[in-house]
Amino acid sequence: xSNSRLLxxxxxxxxxxxxxxxxxxxxxxxxxxxxxxxxxDCGSCHGMTLRGGLGPAxxxxxxxxxxxxxxxxxxxxxxxxxxxxxxxxxxxxGEAQWIVDQLMAGFPE
Amino acid sequence: MTRIMQLFLSGxxxxxxxxxxxxxxxxxxxxxxxxxxxxxxxxLVNTSSREAYARIGGLGDLSHASVVYSRxxxxxxxxxxxxxxxxxxxxxxxxxKRIMQSGNAIGGSISxxxxxxxxxxxxxxxxxxxxxxxxxxxxxxxxxxxxxVFSKVVGLADVPGNKFAYALFDGGEIWVSDFSDPKxxxxxxxxxxxxxxxxxxxxxxxxxxxxxxxxxGIALLDLWQPEQGxxxxxxxxxxxxxxxxxxxxxxxxxxxxxAGRAWLPAIxxxxxxIADAATWKETGRVAVKGQPVFVMAxxxxxxxxxxxxxxxNGWVQVIDTLTGKVVQSLQPGKAVLHMEFxxxxxxxxxxxxxxxxxxxxxxxxxxxxxxxxxxxxxxxFFTSRAARIGF
Numbered sequence: 302x303s304n305s306r307l308l309x310x311x312x313x314x315x316x317x318x319x320x321x322x323x324x325x326x327x328x329x330x331x332x333x334x335x336x337x338x339x340x341x342d343c344g345s346c347h348g349m350t351l352r353g354g355l356g357p358a359x360x361x362x363x364x365x366x367x368x369x370x371x372x373x374x375x376x377x378x379x380x381x382x383x384x385x386x387x388x389x390x391x392x393x394x395g396e397a398q399w400i401v402d403q404l405m406a407g408f409p410e
Numbered sequence: 411m412t413r414i415m416q417l418f419l420s421g422x423x424x425x426x427x428x429x430x431x432x433x434x435x436x437x438x439x440x441x442x443x444x445x446x447x448x449x450x451x452x453x454l455v456n457t458s459s460r461e462a463y464a465r466i467g468g469l470g471d472l473s474h475a476s477v478v479y480s481r482x483x484x485x486x487x488x489x490x491x492x493x494x495x496x497x498x499x500x501x502x503x504x505x506x507k508r509i510m511q512s513g514n515a516i517g518g519s520i521s522x523x524x525x526x527x528x529x530x531x532x533x534x535x536x537x538x539x540x541x542x543x544x545x546x547x548x549x550x551x552x553x554x555x556x557x558x559v560f561s562k563v564v565g566l567a568d569v570p571g572n573k574f575a576y577a578l579f580d581g582g583e584i585w586v587s588d589f590s591d592p593k594x595x596x597x598x599x600x601x602x603x604x605x606x607x608x609x610x611x612x613x614x615x616x617x618x619x620x621x622x623x624x625x626x627g628i629a630l631l632d633l634w635q636p637e638q639g640x641x642x643x644x645x646x647x648x649x650x651x652x653x654x655x656x657x658x659x660x661x662x663x664x665x666x667x668x669a670g671r672a673w674l675p676a677i678x679x680x681x682x683x684i685a686d687a688a689t690w691k692e693t694g695r696v697a698v699k700g701q702p703v704f705v706m707a708x709x710x711x712x713x714x715x716x717x718x719x720x721x722x723n724g725w726v727q728v729i730d731t732l733t734g735k736v737v738q739s740l741q742p743g744k745a746v747l748h749m750e751f752x753x754x755x756x757x758x759x760x761x762x763x764x765x766x767x768x769x770x771x772x773x774x775x776x777x778x779x780x781x782x783x784x785x786x787x788x789x790x791f792f793t794s795r796a797a798r799i800g801f
Binding site: 341342344345346348349350352353354355379382384386387390391 | 447448471473474491492514516532533562564579605607623624655656657658659720721745763764
């Protein structure tokens with residue numbers, strides 16, 4: 302676990318609110334925007350249901366054996382040699398992390 | 411019987427016959443449908459009254475769904491992302507037949523003679539041919555470009571001779587399958603280049619073009635002289651400069667040819683490339699607002715309408731083909747995913763996904779003529795496609 306993840310996990314524990322999702326510092330309105338972005342715009346290659354298309358599936362089962370840090374790096378920096386573009390203009394690293402967490406847990410509708 | 415009485419009775423008979431069939435007689439030339447990508451519905455529309463007249467659900471995952479029409483322009487064949495293939499009757503506004511033909515599909519096409527519907531698939535990679543009447547499977551061509559290795563198929567288009575041309579994204583090839591015997595297709599392979607992302611057939615059915623993602627250029631196959639193999643056109647259009655990120659793949663189709671030239675989206679450049687449609691040499695390029703997705707000529711070829719990938723997808727620009735200049739920059743709505751011209755081009759319909767709205771523009775005055783609500787609209791498909799090769 303990276304330091305930042307450890308820190309956010311620790312923060313969550315210290316805040317001690319069980320109903321609060323991980324990385325709750327992301328405002329709900331922004332979370333909604335990110336869900337829309339992933340489903341609609343990432344969805345143009347990965348499929349709106351994230352079952353894959355020109356890009357690979359982004360379902361919990363397909364991501365299970367992939368390290369989260371690598372997935373975050375792919376979102377932020379893109380993947381040269383493939384159509385995956387870098388999203389750093391539109392996403393902060395913490396937001397990419399939030400997206401990866403959600404993808405690995407089962408992405409919200 | 412008096413003359414008036416005769417007329418009355420024959421009029422009555424027409425009315426009664428109409429009532430028997432449950433609907434007035436009408437043609438389909440001004441009908442079409444709009445895909446609602448998120449809800450698994452299609453909305454049936456009339457381009458004369460500029461209204462929706464019916465809505466049909468239960469079509470599965472329609473993200474990136476595309477549609478082709480039977481040659482009588484009565485039936486729509488809808489290819490869903492989830493591999494669903496649905497045949498819809500535009501007149502009775504109902505599903506005639508629906509099958510699941512693969513796990514992950516990306517569109518389809520219909521043969522020159524209208525008898526064969528072909529779906530192109532990502533998983534398992536390849537194409538499958540179905541009887542247009544019954545949707546019974548006729549044959550399939552797995553895109554196995556090396557032993558045990560399958561490619562995603564893109565850019566499927568019907569070409570003359572009951573053949574279909576398509577490109578292999580992973581295999582870097584163009585394949586042409588001849589369905590003269592629908593149960594025993596014969597396939598020829600041609601080298602294309604790195605990562606073809608979509609393809610088109612010119613309106614005369616002669617040339618197949620595959621846009622390349624992995625390199626600057628477009629692969630061109632002359633279907634009249636296929637033995638010459640494919641060659642590259644617009645090579646190195648990026649001039650070695652670093653590519654801009656592409657947040658959505660462009661789409662190609664035969665609407666790219668207008669005024670004797672082909673108007674094509676550049677990859678990773680905010681430009682429309684222009685090539686002479688006889689020599690295939692570059693004749694110019696037009697700077698536009700973002701990464702072009704659809705570069706679509708009006709039916710008369712006078713205008714090119716361009717929409718863009720995220721984050722510029724609220725814009726649409728219009729290029730005048732006479733001057734090669736952008737003459738309009740419009741903001742028809744949020745996330746404009748697709749455009750479709752009415753058969754003779756007096757209007758263009760645009761889907762504004764994030765406004766949940768279809769907006770209709772006058773192509774002369776560049777003003778909205780009307781709009782109506784549709785849930786997350788994506789593709790708009792009018793029956794005028796039924797008569798065109800490569801659609």
